[in-house]
Amino acid sequence: MKIVLLPGDGIGPEVTEEARKTLEAVIPGLSFEEHAIGGIAIDTTGKPLPDATIHACKSADAVLLGAVGGPKWDDPNAKVRPEQGLLGLRRALDLFANLRPVKVFPALAELSPLRLERIEGVDILFVRELTSGIYFGEPRFRETNGGVTRAVDTLSYTDGEIRRVVQLAFRLSRGRRKRVTSVDKANVLESSRLWRSVANEVSKDFPDVALEHHLVDSCAMRLITHAKQFDVVVAENMFGDILTDEAAVLAGSIGLLPSASLGEGKNGVYEPIHGSAPDIAGKGLANPIGTILSAAMLARHSLGNEEAAVRIERAVERVITDGARTADLGGKLSTSQMASRVREAL
Ligand code: IPM
Ligand code: MG
Numbered sequence: 001m002k003i004v005l006l007p008g009d010g011i012g013p014e015v016t017e018e019a020r021k022t023l024e025a026v027i028p029g030l031s032f033e034e035h036a037i038g039g040i041a042i043d044t045t046g047k048p049l050p051d052a053t054i055h056a057c058k059s060a061d062a063v064l065l066g067a068v069g070g071p072k073w074d075d076p077n078a079k080v081r082p083e084q085g086l087l088g089l090r091r092a093l094d095l096f097a098n099l100r101p102v103k104v105f106p107a108l109a110e111l112s113p114l115r116l117e118r119i120e121g122v123d124i125l126f127v128r129e130l131t132s133g134i135y136f137g138e139p140r141f142r143e144t145n146g147g148v149t150r151a152v153d154t155l156s157y158t159d160g161e162i163r164r165v166v167q168l169a170f171r172l173s174r175g176r177r178k179r180v181t182s183v184d185k186a187n188v189l190e191s192s193r194l195w196r197s198v199a200n201e202v203s204k205d206f207p208d209v210a211l212e213h214h215l216v217d218s219c220a221m222r223l224i225t226h227a228k229q230f231d232v233v234v235a236e237n238m239f240g241d242i243l244t245d246e247a248a249v250l251a252g253s254i255g256l257l258p259s260a261s262l263g264e265g266k267n268g269v270y271e272p273i274h275g276s277a278p279d280i281a282g283k284g285l286a287n288p289i290g291t292i293l294s295a296a297m298l299a300r301h302s303l304g305n306e307e308a309a310v311r312i313e314r315a316v317e318r319v320i321t322d323g324a325r326t327a328d329l330g331g332k333l334s335t336s337q338m339a340s341r342v343r344e345a346l
Contacts, residue, residue: 001027001029001030001031001061001062001303002030002031002032002033002059002060002061003020003023003030003031003032003033003060003061003062003063003064003298004032004033004034004035004053004056004057004060004062004063004064005020005032005033005034005035005063005064006034006035006036006037006038006053006057006063006064006065006066006089007034007040007065007066008037008038008039008040008065008066008067008068008082008085008276009038009039009040009066009067009068009069009070009082009276009278009281010066010067010069010070010275010276010277010278010281011066011067011274011276011277011280011281011282011286011335012038012065012066012067012068012276013066014066014281014282014284014286014288014335014336015066015067015272015286015287015288015290015291015335016064016065016066016291018288018291018292018335018336018338018339019064019288019291019292019294019295019339020032020064020295021339021343022292022295022312022339022342022343022346023064023295023298023299023308025343025346026299026308026311026312026346027299027303027305027308033056033060035050035052035053035056035057036050036053037049037053037065037068037082037085037086037089038067038068038069038073038082038083038085038086038276039068039069039070039072039073039082041053041082041085042073042080042082046080047080047085048068048080048081048082048083048084048085048088049084049085049088049089049092053085053089054088054089054092057089057092057093057267057269058092058093058267060267061266061267061302061303062266062267062268062269062270062298062302062303063089063093063267063268063269063270064269064270064271064291064294064295064298065086065089065269065270065271066271066272066276066291067271067272067274067275067276067277068082068083068085068086068276069081069082069083069275069276070082070276070278070281071278087135087136089269090130090131090261090269091131091136093261093263093267093268093269094131094263094264095130095131095261095262095263095268095269096129096130096131096132096161096164096165096262096263097127097128097129097130097164097165097168097261097262097263098126098127098128098129098130098240098259098260098261098262099125099126099127099128099172099259099260099261099262099297099301100125100126100127100128100240100244100247100257100258100259100273101123101124101125101126101257101258102122102123102124102125102126102244102247102248102250102251102257103122103123103124103251104119104120104121104122104123104250104251104252105251105252105256105317105320105321106120106321107320107321107323108251108252108253108256108320108329109252110252111252111253111329111330112249112250112251112252113249114224114249114250118224118225118227118228119227119250120228121228122227122228122250122251123176123231124227124230124231124232124233124247125172125173125176125231125232125233126232126233126234126235126240126243126244126247127165127168127169127172127232127233127234127235127240128234128235128236128237128239128240128241128244129157129161129162129165129234129235129236129237129240130237130240130261131161131237132156132157132158132161132236132237133155133156133157133191133236133237133238134153134154134155134236134237134238135237135238136237137153137154137155137156138154138156139152139154140152140153140154155189155191155236155238156191157191157194157195157236159194159198162194162195162198162199163198163201163202164264165234166180166182166198166199166202166234167202167205168262169182169232169233169234170202170203170205170206170209170211170232172232173206173209173231173232174206174208174209176231176232177231178208178209178210178231179209179210179212179230179231179232180199180203180206180209180210180211180212180231180232180233180234181211181212181213181214181219181230181231181232181233181234182195182196182199182211182212182213182214182234182235183213183214183215183216183219183233183234183235183236183239183240183243184196184213184214184215184216184235184236184239185215185216185217185239186213186215187215191236192236195236196213199211199213199234216235216239216242216243219233219243220242220243220246223243223246223247223250224246227247227250244273245273248273252329253287253328253329254273254274254290254328255272255274255286255287255289255290255326255328255329256287256289256290256293257272257273257274257290257293258270258271258272258273258290258291258292258293258294258296258297259271259272259273259294259297260294260297260298260301262301266301266302266304267302268298268301268302270294270295270297270298270302271291271294272290272291272293272294273290274287274290280327284334284335284336285326285327285328285334285335286326286335287326287327287328287329287335287338288326288335288336288338288339288342289316289320289326289338289342292312292316292339292342293312293313293316295312296308296309296310296312296313296316297309299312311346312342312346314345315342315343315345315346316342316345318345319338319341319342319345322341324338324341326338
């Protein structure tokens with residue numbers, strides 16, 4: 001099995017290194033190959049997603065990514081941006097579904113700004129559409145006419161693009177509490193009205209799964225007030241982007257949360273949902289758990305190794321319960337100390 005490592009920028013290299021060691025500890029004989037993406041790739045090749053990286057990722061069994069971006073490349077008018085590497089990779093591999101599980105560790109519940117009774121037992125799987133919607137719609141441009149500057153982005157979906165991601169959400173809910181919440185803004189947007197009608201159609205094939213529709217604004221509110229009610233939440237690209245950052249607060253630290261980006265095949269891109277955190281980069285302060293749990297998802301979804309995935313997840317739960325804490329969790333452990341604790345627990 002070949003795994004491509006894309007450490008990227010900021011804390012990316014520190015956390016991917018620890019996740020790689022974790023995978024090696026659980027699954028012997030994996031081969032790893034490192035490639036450039038994001039700002040570092042712009043610096044070395046002029047492109048945020050070099051061809052060599054795309055080719056390597058396409059022929060890999062799975063891709064483990066750290067993070068992209070940083071102040072060095074943060075010119076809003078720049079033609080090339082690190083984020084284009086990430087968006088381009090999702091698109092090149094046709095990874096239309098982004099899975100973001102949000103689970104509250106009981107031992108960390110006090111870190112959440114929300115009251116205990118609001119977050120205890122929260123266990124949500126977000127399924128975010130990842131390769132269409134307003135992130136990729138055409139036309140997109142900026143023009144100036146008669147002293148007025150206008151910028152245009154397009155929010156577009158085909159029924160097929162909606163169907164495949166909603167179907168996946170339903171399939172995944174069957175291994176959980178069999179409840180799908182479809183998020184839209186159907187009271188305003190045409191694309192959302194199509195989204196809702198396709199979700200209704202798909203639900204006919206899953207009579208054992210309950211479907212509810214939520215408007216995105218009220219969903220944002222209910223994530224804070226009634227998070228426990230959600231099982232699987234499926235949303236278009238930008239709604240999912242926003243709601244998953246919001247939901248990360250429930251868990252106490254964004255440093256804990258993993259993600260998997262999947263397409264039709266087995267290959268996928270696995271990455272923590274946190275960013276490159278340039279302020280703490282290179283200091284050994286980053287929490288490696290989000291990336292280590294992403295490695296567990298990699299074992300589950302791309303390598304078909306459920307046992308390895310569960311072992312990693314249990315080891316993480318164990319060290320958290322035993323009080324292992326990085327700085328974001330109010331503790332003193334460094335990135336590598338935290339990861340070593342996980343490997344000891346394994
Ligand atoms: C994410 C990030 C990316 C996104 C950015 C870095 C382009 O926020 O993975 O959620 O918006 O998809
Ligand atoms: Mg985001």
